[in-house]
Amino acid sequence: MGEARRREGAEVVVLGGGVIGLTTAVVLAERGTDVRIWSPDPAGATTSAVAGGLIWPYRIEPEKQALDWAVRSFRHFSWLAEQPSATGVRLVRGRMPGSTPPPEWSALTGSPPRAPLVDMPSYLRYLADRFEAAGGRWEQRAADSLTEAAAAAPAVVNCTGLGARELVPDPTVRPVRGQLVVVENPGVEEWYVAASDSAAETTYILPQPYGLVLGGTAEDGAEEREPDSATAAAILRRCAAVHPGLATATVLQHRVGLRPFRPSVQLEAERVPDGRGGTSLCVHNYGHGGAGVTVSWGCAVDAARLVGPP
Template identity: 80%
Template sequence: MGDVRQRNEAAVVIGGGVIGLTTAVVLAERGMAVRLWSPQEPGETTSAVAGGLIWPYRIEPQARALDWAVRSFRHFSWLAEQPGLTGVRLVRGSMPDSSPPPEWAALTGTPPRAPLVDMRTYLPYLVGRFEAAGGRWERRAARSLAQAAAVAPVVVNCSGLGARELVPDPSVRAVRGQILVVENPGVEEWYVAASSGADETTYLLPQPYGVVLGGTAQDGAEEREPDPATAEAIVRRCAAVDPRLADAKVLEHRVGLRPFRPSVRLEAQRLPDGRGGEALCVHNYGHGGAGVTVSWGCAVDAARLVGPATGE
Protein backbone atom coordinates (compact mmCIF):
# COMPACT_ATOMS: atom_id res chain seq x y z
CA MET A 1 0.00 0.00 0.00
CA GLY A 2 1.24 3.50 -0.79
CA ASP A 3 1.12 6.54 1.47
CA VAL A 4 -2.50 6.40 2.57
CA ARG A 5 -2.22 9.94 3.94
CA GLN A 6 -2.39 11.16 0.34
CA ARG A 7 -5.93 9.80 0.16
CA ASN A 8 -8.40 11.89 2.13
CA GLU A 9 -10.75 8.94 2.55
CA ALA A 10 -8.21 6.70 4.35
CA ALA A 11 -8.97 5.43 7.86
CA VAL A 12 -7.48 3.14 10.49
CA VAL A 13 -9.94 1.30 12.71
CA ILE A 14 -8.42 0.03 15.95
CA GLY A 15 -10.02 -3.11 17.36
CA GLY A 16 -11.06 -6.42 15.79
CA GLY A 17 -14.09 -7.27 17.91
CA VAL A 18 -17.66 -6.87 16.75
CA ILE A 19 -17.67 -3.08 17.24
CA GLY A 20 -14.47 -2.56 15.27
CA LEU A 21 -15.39 -5.01 12.52
CA THR A 22 -18.88 -3.58 12.06
CA THR A 23 -17.60 -0.01 11.97
CA ALA A 24 -14.93 -1.00 9.48
CA VAL A 25 -17.56 -2.67 7.27
CA VAL A 26 -19.75 0.45 7.26
CA LEU A 27 -16.84 2.74 6.41
CA ALA A 28 -15.46 0.44 3.71
CA GLU A 29 -18.87 -0.04 2.11
CA ARG A 30 -19.20 3.74 1.95
CA GLY A 31 -16.05 3.99 -0.13
CA MET A 32 -13.28 4.59 2.40
CA ALA A 33 -9.89 2.91 2.20
CA VAL A 34 -9.92 1.21 5.61
CA ARG A 35 -7.22 -0.64 7.49
CA LEU A 36 -8.27 -2.52 10.60
CA TRP A 37 -5.63 -3.07 13.27
CA SER A 38 -6.14 -5.78 15.86
CA PRO A 39 -3.64 -7.73 18.01
CA GLN A 40 -6.07 -10.66 18.00
CA GLU A 41 -7.88 -12.69 15.41
CA PRO A 42 -11.66 -12.03 15.57
CA GLY A 43 -12.19 -15.48 17.09
CA GLU A 44 -9.85 -14.56 19.95
CA THR A 45 -11.71 -11.40 20.98
CA THR A 46 -14.30 -10.97 23.73
CA SER A 47 -16.93 -10.80 21.00
CA ALA A 48 -16.28 -14.46 20.17
CA VAL A 49 -17.43 -15.41 23.69
CA ALA A 50 -20.75 -13.58 23.39
CA GLY A 51 -23.93 -15.63 23.69
CA GLY A 52 -25.32 -13.65 20.77
CA LEU A 53 -28.83 -12.66 21.85
CA ILE A 54 -29.75 -9.26 20.44
CA TRP A 55 -31.14 -7.49 23.49
CA PRO A 56 -29.95 -4.31 25.30
CA TYR A 57 -27.97 -5.45 28.35
CA ARG A 58 -25.57 -3.69 30.74
CA ILE A 59 -25.07 -0.59 28.65
CA GLU A 60 -25.45 3.11 29.34
CA PRO A 61 -26.97 5.55 28.53
CA GLN A 62 -30.17 3.57 28.12
CA ALA A 63 -31.96 6.02 25.82
CA ARG A 64 -29.18 6.08 23.22
CA ALA A 65 -28.56 2.36 23.65
CA LEU A 66 -32.18 1.61 22.83
CA ASP A 67 -31.97 3.70 19.66
CA TRP A 68 -28.75 1.92 18.60
CA ALA A 69 -30.32 -1.45 19.41
CA VAL A 70 -33.51 -0.76 17.47
CA ARG A 71 -31.55 0.24 14.37
CA SER A 72 -29.25 -2.75 14.75
CA PHE A 73 -32.23 -5.07 15.19
CA ARG A 74 -33.46 -4.16 11.72
CA HIS A 75 -30.10 -5.00 10.16
CA PHE A 76 -29.86 -8.29 12.04
CA SER A 77 -33.36 -9.19 10.88
CA TRP A 78 -32.15 -8.68 7.32
CA LEU A 79 -29.07 -10.82 8.00
CA ALA A 80 -31.35 -13.56 9.37
CA GLU A 81 -32.67 -14.09 5.85
CA GLN A 82 -29.36 -15.89 5.14
CA PRO A 83 -28.68 -17.73 8.44
CA GLY A 84 -26.18 -20.20 6.98
CA LEU A 85 -24.01 -17.40 5.64
CA THR A 86 -24.35 -14.87 8.47
CA GLY A 87 -24.98 -17.01 11.55
CA VAL A 88 -28.06 -14.93 12.43
CA ARG A 89 -31.45 -16.51 13.15
CA LEU A 90 -34.73 -15.11 14.49
CA VAL A 91 -35.63 -17.23 17.52
CA ARG A 92 -38.54 -17.19 19.97
CA GLY A 93 -37.82 -16.93 23.66
CA SER A 94 -38.86 -15.55 27.01
CA MET A 95 -37.62 -13.08 29.59
CA PRO A 96 -40.12 -13.47 32.42
CA ASP A 97 -38.61 -10.92 34.82
CA SER A 98 -38.33 -8.04 32.36
CA SER A 99 -40.71 -5.63 30.67
CA PRO A 100 -39.01 -4.21 27.58
CA PRO A 101 -39.58 -0.60 26.48
CA PRO A 102 -42.47 -0.14 24.02
CA GLU A 103 -40.11 0.45 21.09
CA TRP A 104 -38.37 -2.86 21.75
CA ALA A 105 -41.59 -4.76 22.44
CA ALA A 106 -42.96 -3.57 19.11
CA LEU A 107 -39.96 -5.10 17.34
CA THR A 108 -39.78 -8.39 19.21
CA GLY A 109 -43.49 -9.10 19.64
CA THR A 110 -45.22 -11.30 22.22
CA PRO A 111 -43.79 -13.79 22.93
CA PRO A 112 -40.56 -12.11 21.93
CA ARG A 113 -38.74 -13.15 18.77
CA ALA A 114 -35.22 -11.76 18.56
CA PRO A 115 -32.08 -12.29 16.51
CA LEU A 116 -29.74 -14.91 17.95
CA VAL A 117 -26.22 -14.73 16.54
CA ASP A 118 -23.77 -17.61 16.20
CA MET A 119 -20.55 -15.65 16.67
CA ARG A 120 -18.44 -18.48 15.23
CA THR A 121 -20.11 -17.85 11.88
CA TYR A 122 -20.89 -14.16 12.23
CA LEU A 123 -17.40 -12.80 12.92
CA PRO A 124 -15.88 -14.50 9.83
CA TYR A 125 -18.86 -13.21 7.85
CA LEU A 126 -18.00 -9.65 8.91
CA VAL A 127 -14.35 -10.15 7.97
CA GLY A 128 -15.38 -11.43 4.55
CA ARG A 129 -17.76 -8.55 4.02
CA PHE A 130 -15.09 -6.06 5.07
CA GLU A 131 -12.50 -7.50 2.72
CA ALA A 132 -15.02 -7.71 -0.13
CA ALA A 133 -15.49 -3.94 0.25
CA GLY A 134 -11.75 -3.42 -0.15
CA GLY A 135 -10.84 -3.33 3.54
CA ARG A 136 -7.49 -4.57 4.82
CA TRP A 137 -7.30 -6.52 8.09
CA GLU A 138 -3.91 -6.43 9.85
CA ARG A 139 -2.80 -8.30 12.95
CA ARG A 140 -1.21 -5.36 14.64
CA ALA A 141 -1.41 -3.74 18.06
CA ALA A 142 -1.74 0.04 18.22
CA ARG A 143 0.82 1.42 20.64
CA SER A 144 -0.99 4.77 20.73
CA LEU A 145 -3.65 6.75 18.94
CA ALA A 146 -0.89 9.01 17.66
CA GLN A 147 0.69 6.02 15.90
CA ALA A 148 -2.51 5.47 13.92
CA ALA A 149 -2.92 9.20 13.30
CA ALA A 150 0.50 9.24 11.66
CA VAL A 151 -0.75 6.65 9.14
CA ALA A 152 -4.20 7.93 8.21
CA PRO A 153 -6.18 11.17 8.55
CA VAL A 154 -9.07 9.31 10.22
CA VAL A 155 -8.71 7.03 13.26
CA VAL A 156 -11.66 5.12 14.71
CA ASN A 157 -10.96 3.81 18.19
CA CYS A 158 -12.95 0.62 18.83
CA SER A 159 -10.44 -0.84 21.27
CA GLY A 160 -12.94 -1.92 23.94
CA LEU A 161 -11.23 -2.77 27.22
CA GLY A 162 -7.94 -1.76 25.64
CA ALA A 163 -9.09 1.87 25.73
CA ARG A 164 -8.02 1.96 29.39
CA GLU A 165 -4.39 2.14 28.29
CA LEU A 166 -4.70 3.34 24.70
CA VAL A 167 -6.63 6.58 25.32
CA PRO A 168 -6.02 6.29 28.34
CA ASP A 169 -9.50 6.06 29.88
CA PRO A 170 -9.61 4.85 33.50
CA SER A 171 -13.42 4.85 33.49
CA VAL A 172 -13.42 1.66 31.41
CA ARG A 173 -13.61 -1.48 33.53
CA ALA A 174 -14.10 -5.18 33.01
CA VAL A 175 -17.31 -7.03 33.78
CA ARG A 176 -16.42 -10.71 33.76
CA GLY A 177 -18.76 -13.14 32.05
CA GLN A 178 -18.45 -16.91 32.38
CA ILE A 179 -20.56 -19.31 30.32
CA LEU A 180 -20.46 -22.90 29.15
CA VAL A 181 -21.68 -24.81 26.12
CA VAL A 182 -23.47 -28.16 26.46
CA GLU A 183 -24.96 -30.61 24.02
CA ASN A 184 -28.50 -29.60 23.15
CA PRO A 185 -31.07 -32.02 24.65
CA GLY A 186 -33.85 -30.39 22.63
CA VAL A 187 -33.91 -26.73 23.65
CA GLU A 188 -35.44 -24.67 20.83
CA GLU A 189 -36.21 -21.32 22.50
CA TRP A 190 -33.99 -18.93 24.42
CA TYR A 191 -34.64 -17.99 28.04
CA VAL A 192 -33.15 -15.11 30.04
CA ALA A 193 -33.64 -14.19 33.70
CA ALA A 194 -31.39 -11.23 34.36
CA SER A 195 -32.26 -10.84 38.03
CA SER A 196 -30.72 -14.05 39.38
CA GLY A 197 -28.37 -12.04 41.57
CA ALA A 198 -26.11 -9.01 41.67
CA ASP A 199 -23.41 -10.77 39.65
CA GLU A 200 -25.44 -13.60 38.15
CA THR A 201 -27.76 -14.14 35.24
CA THR A 202 -29.53 -17.25 34.03
CA TYR A 203 -29.86 -17.84 30.32
CA LEU A 204 -30.25 -20.63 27.80
CA LEU A 205 -29.35 -19.81 24.21
CA PRO A 206 -29.72 -22.59 21.61
CA GLN A 207 -26.98 -22.33 19.01
CA PRO A 208 -26.14 -24.65 16.10
CA TYR A 209 -23.18 -26.06 18.07
CA GLY A 210 -25.01 -26.59 21.40
CA VAL A 211 -26.77 -24.64 24.13
CA VAL A 212 -24.99 -21.68 25.70
CA LEU A 213 -25.63 -21.59 29.45
CA GLY A 214 -24.94 -18.52 31.51
CA GLY A 215 -23.82 -16.67 33.21
CA THR A 216 -22.06 -14.11 35.37
CA ALA A 217 -21.63 -10.33 35.45
CA GLN A 218 -18.77 -9.81 37.89
CA ASP A 219 -17.96 -6.12 37.96
CA GLY A 220 -14.24 -5.45 38.11
CA ALA A 221 -13.20 -9.12 37.94
CA GLU A 222 -10.56 -9.97 35.33
CA GLU A 223 -9.79 -13.65 35.87
CA ARG A 224 -9.81 -15.28 32.44
CA GLU A 225 -9.77 -18.91 33.56
CA PRO A 226 -13.17 -20.61 34.06
CA ASP A 227 -14.08 -21.29 37.68
CA PRO A 228 -15.45 -24.84 38.18
CA ALA A 229 -17.71 -23.85 41.06
CA THR A 230 -19.21 -21.05 38.98
CA ALA A 231 -19.81 -23.44 36.10
CA GLU A 232 -21.61 -25.87 38.41
CA ALA A 233 -23.81 -23.07 39.76
CA ILE A 234 -24.70 -22.02 36.20
CA VAL A 235 -25.75 -25.57 35.32
CA ARG A 236 -27.90 -25.79 38.48
CA ARG A 237 -29.69 -22.53 37.67
CA CYS A 238 -30.29 -23.52 34.06
CA ALA A 239 -31.43 -27.03 34.99
CA ALA A 240 -34.04 -25.47 37.26
CA VAL A 241 -35.47 -23.91 34.09
CA ASP A 242 -35.06 -27.01 31.90
CA PRO A 243 -34.25 -30.24 33.83
CA ARG A 244 -32.89 -31.88 30.66
CA LEU A 245 -29.79 -29.71 31.02
CA ALA A 246 -28.73 -31.24 34.35
CA ASP A 247 -26.93 -34.15 32.69
CA ALA A 248 -26.11 -32.57 29.33
CA LYS A 249 -22.54 -33.16 28.18
CA VAL A 250 -20.32 -30.12 28.65
CA LEU A 251 -18.57 -29.17 25.40
CA GLU A 252 -16.76 -25.97 26.31
CA HIS A 253 -16.17 -23.37 29.01
CA ARG A 254 -15.74 -19.72 28.07
CA VAL A 255 -14.80 -16.49 29.85
CA GLY A 256 -15.01 -12.99 28.42
CA LEU A 257 -14.37 -9.53 29.86
CA ARG A 258 -17.07 -7.08 28.85
CA PRO A 259 -15.73 -3.52 28.31
CA PHE A 260 -18.07 -1.50 30.52
CA ARG A 261 -18.04 2.28 30.86
CA PRO A 262 -20.45 4.57 32.77
CA SER A 263 -21.61 5.60 29.29
CA VAL A 264 -20.58 4.52 25.82
CA ARG A 265 -18.04 6.89 24.34
CA LEU A 266 -19.13 7.72 20.81
CA GLU A 267 -17.67 11.09 19.92
CA ALA A 268 -15.02 12.79 17.80
CA GLN A 269 -11.86 14.67 18.73
CA ARG A 270 -8.80 16.01 16.94
CA LEU A 271 -5.36 14.43 17.36
CA PRO A 272 -1.94 15.73 16.35
CA ASP A 273 -0.64 13.66 13.46
CA GLY A 274 3.03 14.11 14.26
CA ARG A 275 3.60 16.17 11.12
CA GLY A 276 2.28 19.50 12.28
CA GLY A 277 -1.29 18.72 11.26
CA GLU A 278 -4.29 17.00 12.77
CA ALA A 279 -6.17 13.74 12.36
CA LEU A 280 -9.79 13.08 13.19
CA CYS A 281 -10.31 10.46 15.91
CA VAL A 282 -13.76 8.95 16.44
CA HIS A 283 -14.14 6.97 19.66
CA ASN A 284 -16.57 4.05 19.71
CA TYR A 285 -16.04 1.95 22.85
CA GLY A 286 -17.44 1.06 26.27
CA HIS A 287 -20.46 -1.02 25.16
CA GLY A 288 -20.52 -3.37 28.14
CA GLY A 289 -22.57 -6.50 27.53
CA ALA A 290 -24.44 -5.10 24.51
CA GLY A 291 -21.70 -4.73 21.91
CA VAL A 292 -23.29 -7.11 19.43
CA THR A 293 -26.77 -5.72 20.09
CA VAL A 294 -25.89 -2.09 19.31
CA SER A 295 -23.09 -2.70 16.82
CA TRP A 296 -24.81 -1.54 13.61
CA GLY A 297 -26.45 1.53 15.15
CA CYS A 298 -23.15 2.63 16.70
CA ALA A 299 -21.22 1.93 13.49
CA VAL A 300 -23.52 4.15 11.45
CA ASP A 301 -23.26 6.95 14.02
CA ALA A 302 -19.48 6.61 14.04
CA ALA A 303 -19.47 6.88 10.24
CA ARG A 304 -21.53 10.06 10.50
CA LEU A 305 -18.92 11.54 12.81
CA VAL A 306 -16.25 10.71 10.25
CA GLY A 307 -18.26 12.98 7.99
CA PRO A 308 -17.82 13.96 4.35
CA ALA A 309 -15.48 11.11 3.48
CA THR A 310 -18.34 8.63 3.95
CA GLY A 311 -20.85 10.68 1.99
CA GLU A 312 -22.80 11.76 5.07
Protein backbone atom coordinates in the same frame (compact mmCIF):
# COMPACT_ATOMS: atom_id res chain seq x y z
CA MET B 1 1.02 8.39 -3.66
CA GLY B 2 0.25 7.13 -0.14
CA GLU B 3 0.99 10.54 1.42
CA ALA B 4 -1.15 12.28 -1.21
CA ARG B 5 -4.07 9.97 -0.41
CA ARG B 6 -3.52 10.67 3.29
CA ARG B 7 -3.83 14.42 2.72
CA GLU B 8 -7.04 13.87 0.79
CA GLY B 9 -8.54 11.92 3.70
CA ALA B 10 -8.95 8.76 1.65
CA GLU B 11 -7.92 6.32 4.41
CA VAL B 12 -9.28 5.27 7.77
CA VAL B 13 -7.58 3.01 10.30
CA VAL B 14 -10.01 1.15 12.56
CA LEU B 15 -8.41 -0.01 15.80
CA GLY B 16 -9.93 -3.27 17.05
CA GLY B 17 -11.18 -6.37 15.28
CA GLY B 18 -14.09 -7.34 17.50
CA VAL B 19 -17.72 -6.90 16.51
CA ILE B 20 -17.68 -3.10 17.02
CA GLY B 21 -14.52 -2.59 14.98
CA LEU B 22 -15.49 -5.04 12.24
CA THR B 23 -19.01 -3.62 11.83
CA THR B 24 -17.70 -0.05 11.72
CA ALA B 25 -15.09 -1.08 9.15
CA VAL B 26 -17.77 -2.77 7.01
CA VAL B 27 -19.96 0.35 7.02
CA LEU B 28 -17.00 2.54 6.05
CA ALA B 29 -15.67 0.18 3.37
CA GLU B 30 -19.07 -0.38 1.76
CA ARG B 31 -19.55 3.34 1.26
CA GLY B 32 -16.25 3.50 -0.66
CA THR B 33 -13.76 4.44 2.03
CA ASP B 34 -10.27 2.90 1.97
CA VAL B 35 -10.17 1.12 5.35
CA ARG B 36 -7.60 -0.87 7.27
CA ILE B 37 -8.25 -2.73 10.52
CA TRP B 38 -5.42 -2.91 13.03
CA SER B 39 -5.99 -5.71 15.52
CA PRO B 40 -3.47 -7.81 17.45
CA ASP B 41 -5.90 -10.74 17.44
CA PRO B 42 -8.05 -12.35 14.75
CA ALA B 43 -11.79 -11.74 15.15
CA GLY B 44 -12.30 -15.28 16.47
CA ALA B 45 -9.98 -14.58 19.39
CA THR B 46 -11.68 -11.38 20.57
CA THR B 47 -14.17 -10.98 23.42
CA SER B 48 -16.92 -10.78 20.80
CA ALA B 49 -16.39 -14.45 19.88
CA VAL B 50 -17.33 -15.45 23.45
CA ALA B 51 -20.66 -13.57 23.48
CA GLY B 52 -23.87 -15.55 23.84
CA GLY B 53 -25.29 -13.68 20.86
CA LEU B 54 -28.84 -12.70 21.89
CA ILE B 55 -29.76 -9.30 20.46
CA TRP B 56 -31.12 -7.53 23.52
CA PRO B 57 -29.95 -4.32 25.30
CA TYR B 58 -27.95 -5.41 28.36
CA ARG B 59 -25.60 -3.51 30.72
CA ILE B 60 -25.11 -0.46 28.55
CA GLU B 61 -25.51 3.26 29.17
CA PRO B 62 -26.97 5.76 28.39
CA GLU B 63 -30.15 3.70 28.26
CA LYS B 64 -32.17 5.93 25.92
CA GLN B 65 -29.39 6.28 23.34
CA ALA B 66 -28.55 2.58 23.62
CA LEU B 67 -32.15 1.69 22.85
CA ASP B 68 -32.01 3.78 19.67
CA TRP B 69 -28.81 2.03 18.57
CA ALA B 70 -30.33 -1.35 19.44
CA VAL B 71 -33.56 -0.72 17.52
CA ARG B 72 -31.64 0.32 14.41
CA SER B 73 -29.34 -2.69 14.74
CA PHE B 74 -32.30 -5.04 15.25
CA ARG B 75 -33.60 -4.16 11.81
CA HIS B 76 -30.28 -5.01 10.19
CA PHE B 77 -30.00 -8.29 12.10
CA SER B 78 -33.53 -9.19 11.01
CA TRP B 79 -32.41 -8.73 7.41
CA LEU B 80 -29.31 -10.86 8.04
CA ALA B 81 -31.54 -13.57 9.52
CA GLU B 82 -33.06 -14.08 6.07
CA GLN B 83 -29.75 -15.77 5.16
CA PRO B 84 -28.92 -17.72 8.36
CA SER B 85 -26.54 -20.23 6.79
CA ALA B 86 -24.39 -17.41 5.40
CA THR B 87 -24.54 -14.96 8.32
CA GLY B 88 -25.00 -17.07 11.45
CA VAL B 89 -28.05 -14.98 12.43
CA ARG B 90 -31.46 -16.53 13.16
CA LEU B 91 -34.74 -15.15 14.51
CA VAL B 92 -35.62 -17.31 17.53
CA ARG B 93 -38.52 -17.24 19.99
CA GLY B 94 -37.84 -17.09 23.70
CA ARG B 95 -38.93 -16.12 27.18
CA MET B 96 -37.76 -13.40 29.55
CA PRO B 97 -39.84 -13.77 32.73
CA GLY B 98 -39.95 -10.84 35.10
CA SER B 99 -38.79 -8.33 32.48
CA THR B 100 -40.81 -5.59 30.81
CA PRO B 101 -38.96 -4.25 27.76
CA PRO B 102 -39.49 -0.66 26.57
CA PRO B 103 -42.42 -0.24 24.13
CA GLU B 104 -40.04 0.41 21.21
CA TRP B 105 -38.36 -2.94 21.82
CA SER B 106 -41.59 -4.85 22.39
CA ALA B 107 -42.88 -3.54 19.07
CA LEU B 108 -39.96 -5.26 17.36
CA THR B 109 -39.86 -8.54 19.29
CA GLY B 110 -43.60 -9.15 19.67
CA SER B 111 -45.18 -11.46 22.23
CA PRO B 112 -43.86 -14.03 22.86
CA PRO B 113 -40.57 -12.38 22.03
CA ARG B 114 -38.76 -13.24 18.82
CA ALA B 115 -35.26 -11.83 18.62
CA PRO B 116 -32.11 -12.33 16.55
CA LEU B 117 -29.77 -14.95 18.00
CA VAL B 118 -26.25 -14.77 16.60
CA ASP B 119 -23.77 -17.63 16.26
CA MET B 120 -20.81 -15.36 16.98
CA PRO B 121 -17.93 -17.40 15.48
CA SER B 122 -19.87 -17.77 12.21
CA TYR B 123 -21.04 -14.16 12.27
CA LEU B 124 -17.55 -12.76 12.81
CA ARG B 125 -16.30 -14.77 9.83
CA TYR B 126 -19.19 -13.37 7.78
CA LEU B 127 -18.30 -9.80 8.77
CA ALA B 128 -14.62 -10.36 7.96
CA ASP B 129 -15.51 -11.75 4.52
CA ARG B 130 -17.90 -8.85 3.89
CA PHE B 131 -15.19 -6.37 4.89
CA GLU B 132 -12.63 -7.92 2.57
CA ALA B 133 -15.16 -8.11 -0.28
CA ALA B 134 -15.63 -4.33 0.06
CA GLY B 135 -11.89 -3.80 -0.35
CA GLY B 136 -10.94 -3.60 3.33
CA ARG B 137 -7.56 -4.80 4.59
CA TRP B 138 -6.76 -6.50 7.90
CA GLU B 139 -3.38 -5.97 9.58
CA GLN B 140 -2.53 -8.09 12.62
CA ARG B 141 -0.92 -5.42 14.74
CA ALA B 142 -1.61 -3.31 17.79
CA ALA B 143 -1.33 0.45 18.15
CA ASP B 144 0.87 1.56 21.03
CA SER B 145 -0.76 4.97 20.93
CA LEU B 146 -3.41 6.94 19.08
CA THR B 147 -0.60 9.05 17.67
CA GLU B 148 0.90 5.96 16.00
CA ALA B 149 -2.40 5.27 14.24
CA ALA B 150 -2.90 8.94 13.40
CA ALA B 151 0.49 8.95 11.65
CA ALA B 152 -0.84 6.27 9.27
CA ALA B 153 -4.17 7.82 8.27
CA PRO B 154 -6.08 11.10 8.42
CA ALA B 155 -8.89 9.40 10.34
CA VAL B 156 -8.79 6.78 13.10
CA VAL B 157 -11.74 4.96 14.66
CA ASN B 158 -10.96 3.65 18.12
CA CYS B 159 -12.93 0.43 18.72
CA THR B 160 -10.52 -1.12 21.21
CA GLY B 161 -13.05 -1.96 23.92
CA LEU B 162 -11.30 -2.72 27.19
CA GLY B 163 -8.00 -1.76 25.57
CA ALA B 164 -9.13 1.88 25.57
CA ARG B 165 -8.21 2.02 29.28
CA GLU B 166 -4.53 2.19 28.34
CA LEU B 167 -4.70 3.44 24.76
CA VAL B 168 -6.70 6.66 25.27
CA PRO B 169 -6.13 6.39 28.30
CA ASP B 170 -9.63 6.18 29.81
CA PRO B 171 -9.74 5.05 33.46
CA THR B 172 -13.57 4.96 33.43
CA VAL B 173 -13.50 1.76 31.33
CA ARG B 174 -13.68 -1.35 33.48
CA PRO B 175 -14.23 -5.08 32.88
CA VAL B 176 -17.43 -6.93 33.71
CA ARG B 177 -16.51 -10.60 33.68
CA GLY B 178 -18.87 -13.06 32.04
CA GLN B 179 -18.58 -16.86 32.28
CA LEU B 180 -20.52 -19.33 30.11
CA VAL B 181 -20.87 -23.07 29.79
CA VAL B 182 -21.59 -24.72 26.43
CA VAL B 183 -23.32 -28.12 26.60
CA GLU B 184 -24.81 -30.57 24.15
CA ASN B 185 -28.37 -29.50 23.37
CA PRO B 186 -30.92 -32.10 24.56
CA GLY B 187 -33.61 -30.53 22.34
CA VAL B 188 -34.10 -26.96 23.60
CA GLU B 189 -35.34 -24.74 20.74
CA GLU B 190 -36.24 -21.46 22.49
CA TRP B 191 -33.98 -19.08 24.38
CA TYR B 192 -34.59 -18.20 28.03
CA VAL B 193 -33.24 -15.25 30.04
CA ALA B 194 -34.05 -14.37 33.65
CA ALA B 195 -32.32 -12.05 36.10
CA SER B 196 -31.58 -13.40 39.57
CA ASP B 197 -31.58 -11.66 42.95
CA SER B 198 -27.86 -11.01 42.49
CA ALA B 199 -26.69 -8.36 40.03
CA ALA B 200 -23.69 -10.60 39.38
CA GLU B 201 -25.82 -13.50 38.10
CA THR B 202 -28.20 -14.08 35.22
CA THR B 203 -29.77 -17.32 34.07
CA TYR B 204 -29.84 -17.73 30.33
CA ILE B 205 -30.14 -20.58 27.89
CA LEU B 206 -29.34 -19.90 24.25
CA PRO B 207 -29.64 -22.61 21.55
CA GLN B 208 -26.81 -22.26 19.05
CA PRO B 209 -25.85 -24.57 16.15
CA TYR B 210 -22.73 -25.71 18.03
CA GLY B 211 -24.50 -26.38 21.36
CA LEU B 212 -26.55 -24.82 24.13
CA VAL B 213 -24.97 -21.73 25.70
CA LEU B 214 -25.67 -21.49 29.43
CA GLY B 215 -24.97 -18.46 31.57
CA GLY B 216 -24.07 -16.39 33.14
CA THR B 217 -22.24 -13.93 35.33
CA ALA B 218 -21.60 -10.18 35.46
CA GLU B 219 -18.70 -9.70 37.87
CA ASP B 220 -17.97 -5.99 37.93
CA GLY B 221 -14.25 -5.24 37.97
CA ALA B 222 -13.14 -8.88 37.77
CA GLU B 223 -10.34 -9.58 35.27
CA GLU B 224 -9.71 -13.32 35.66
CA ARG B 225 -9.88 -14.96 32.23
CA GLU B 226 -9.75 -18.57 33.37
CA PRO B 227 -13.07 -20.38 34.00
CA ASP B 228 -13.99 -20.99 37.62
CA SER B 229 -15.32 -24.49 38.35
CA ALA B 230 -17.63 -23.38 41.18
CA THR B 231 -19.11 -20.67 38.96
CA ALA B 232 -19.65 -23.20 36.16
CA ALA B 233 -21.41 -25.59 38.55
CA ALA B 234 -23.69 -22.78 39.76
CA ILE B 235 -24.58 -21.87 36.15
CA LEU B 236 -25.48 -25.49 35.43
CA ARG B 237 -27.66 -25.70 38.56
CA ARG B 238 -29.58 -22.53 37.70
CA CYS B 239 -30.18 -23.64 34.11
CA ALA B 240 -31.17 -27.17 35.15
CA ALA B 241 -33.85 -25.64 37.37
CA VAL B 242 -35.42 -24.32 34.13
CA HIS B 243 -34.73 -27.40 31.95
CA PRO B 244 -34.08 -30.44 34.20
CA GLY B 245 -32.51 -32.36 31.32
CA LEU B 246 -29.53 -30.00 31.45
CA ALA B 247 -28.41 -31.53 34.75
CA THR B 248 -26.87 -34.43 32.83
CA ALA B 249 -25.97 -32.66 29.58
CA THR B 250 -22.43 -33.20 28.33
CA VAL B 251 -20.25 -30.13 28.82
CA LEU B 252 -18.50 -29.10 25.59
CA GLN B 253 -16.73 -25.92 26.55
CA HIS B 254 -16.20 -23.25 29.22
CA ARG B 255 -15.91 -19.63 28.11
CA VAL B 256 -14.90 -16.38 29.80
CA GLY B 257 -15.11 -12.87 28.37
CA LEU B 258 -14.50 -9.41 29.81
CA ARG B 259 -17.22 -6.97 28.79
CA PRO B 260 -15.83 -3.44 28.25
CA PHE B 261 -18.17 -1.38 30.45
CA ARG B 262 -18.14 2.41 30.74
CA PRO B 263 -20.58 4.71 32.61
CA SER B 264 -21.69 5.76 29.12
CA VAL B 265 -20.64 4.63 25.66
CA GLN B 266 -17.90 6.82 24.23
CA LEU B 267 -18.97 7.70 20.68
CA GLU B 268 -17.54 11.07 19.76
CA ALA B 269 -14.79 12.70 17.70
CA GLU B 270 -11.66 14.61 18.62
CA ARG B 271 -8.35 15.63 17.03
CA VAL B 272 -5.21 13.74 18.08
CA PRO B 273 -1.55 14.48 17.28
CA ASP B 274 -0.13 12.64 14.28
CA GLY B 275 3.48 12.83 15.47
CA ARG B 276 4.52 15.23 12.72
CA GLY B 277 3.17 18.47 14.13
CA GLY B 278 -0.32 17.99 12.70
CA THR B 279 -3.46 16.18 13.82
CA SER B 280 -5.79 13.46 12.62
CA LEU B 281 -9.46 12.91 13.31
CA CYS B 282 -10.12 10.25 15.96
CA VAL B 283 -13.62 8.85 16.39
CA HIS B 284 -14.06 6.86 19.59
CA ASN B 285 -16.53 3.97 19.56
CA TYR B 286 -16.06 1.89 22.73
CA GLY B 287 -17.50 1.11 26.16
CA HIS B 288 -20.54 -0.93 25.05
CA GLY B 289 -20.63 -3.23 28.08
CA GLY B 290 -22.70 -6.35 27.51
CA ALA B 291 -24.51 -5.01 24.44
CA GLY B 292 -21.76 -4.60 21.86
CA VAL B 293 -23.34 -6.99 19.38
CA THR B 294 -26.83 -5.62 20.05
CA VAL B 295 -25.93 -2.00 19.24
CA SER B 296 -23.15 -2.66 16.73
CA TRP B 297 -24.87 -1.50 13.52
CA GLY B 298 -26.44 1.62 15.01
CA CYS B 299 -23.11 2.66 16.56
CA ALA B 300 -21.20 1.84 13.36
CA VAL B 301 -23.41 4.12 11.25
CA ASP B 302 -23.05 6.97 13.77
CA ALA B 303 -19.27 6.49 13.93
CA ALA B 304 -19.05 6.54 10.12
CA ARG B 305 -21.07 9.76 10.10
CA LEU B 306 -18.52 11.34 12.43
CA VAL B 307 -15.69 10.23 10.15
CA GLY B 308 -17.37 12.17 7.34
CA PRO B 309 -17.75 11.49 3.62
CA PRO B 310 -15.19 9.26 1.85
